[in-house]
Amino acid sequence: MKMLVDIPKCIGSGQCALIAPDVFDQDDNGIVVVLREDPQDTPELREAAAVCPAAAIEFAAG
């Protein structure tokens, strides 16, 4: 599994930082910061991607 985060799409909702704080944070302007480029595939990670209002978090096989 490979995670792809399209940062320019991010609207700073903070949902990912709330749900998967090990993987995501927000910078001073609220925009997503990826703490782990190669995170473990957890239910929280999938949930964060599913709720992202900007559809900015995706996964690719491999």
Add this chain to the structure above:
Amino acid sequence: MSTPLTTVHETVPGYPRVRDDYVDPARVLLDLPAISPLTFAGGSVGWLVTGFHEARSVLYDPRFSAERWRGDDTVRPIPRRIRENRGLGPGSFLSMDAPEHDRYRGLLTKFFTVRRMRALEPRIAEIVESCLDDLENAGRPADLVRHFALPVPSLVICEMLGVPYEQRAGFQRASARLLRQNVTEAEFEENFSALIAFVDDTIRAKHAEPGDDLISALVASGELTDTEINGIARLLLVAGHETTMNMLSLGTFTLLRHPDQMARLREDDTLVPLAVEELLRYLSIVNAFPVRVALEDVEVGGILITAGTCVAVSVPAANRDPELVEDPARLDVGRSRSSHLAFGYGIHQCLGQHLARTELAAGYRGLLKRFPDLRLAVAPEDVPMRSDMIIYGAHELPVTW
């Protein structure tokens, strides 16, 4: 297998706004196809979206405009002032599209991050405790809306914005009236102007004497005119208390009517954040919006929506779509977090969502702890529900303990 369009897509004569059994979406909303024709309040025929996936695609797609003056509305015609001024004025980014919307929102996201809201937790808990004192001192029975659900978010947003709470009469009344479904042109005009004047005074005071608050920070940033700051502050003020207030009261009402769910929360208060998400989904207090206008022809769920047509998303219906969660009609405070649409979706998704989550968690937690024997002081049918308002909830909630 093809069904004639006329039977599948019967025009819904008006947005079904009255709820079943106090909080459930009107049955007809749940029986409709994911997208059906709807007659809007101003008389135009557009579309009503009740399907979860279809709702998301509309709210995510920039070909659907949030500029309300372009279209029609679900439960009341667009006020003349909004049509003529092409919106609610500078800074009112809820009804703007990119890139204008993004500029304002971008200046504000930093005040509403998860981190910022975590830092506010102790202060919010303090405010909750002081309102609980007030409720207790009011004596049994007491109106939970007046003594708890309204003051908690009002105090929080006033403090955040730097609006003196002692002057709350100046905005609470105006903002409540603006959210009435049957507001007349004259009332809209009067209350809208009152709100502008009230916020103007506050901004002027911040120029003279800046404080450690959001309005002062916007003034100091030098990036916005006072008119723009006024639009932003009005939006935050209204959105910041009317919504959370209704979630606090309707959430309490609902837990009182589901003693098994209430007991689960009392037993294990770590469930509270999940309960907040579930109550947001289950209650979906945003009754008859968001509404968008197609800027070009767009296909959604197999339906061609032509340029200029309005689309209303029913959050209550979409949040009860089995495509979102299993057994959507069941309230389950331990349900794993869903992708509910209570805060919307796309670029307009609620800016204050983590503030609301923090207030709601602190509010429900505090209430359950303080009043182990909390109950309704009247029969449920005697609770005046807000079927006449843009945001659903209870006008009053008499409780005892």
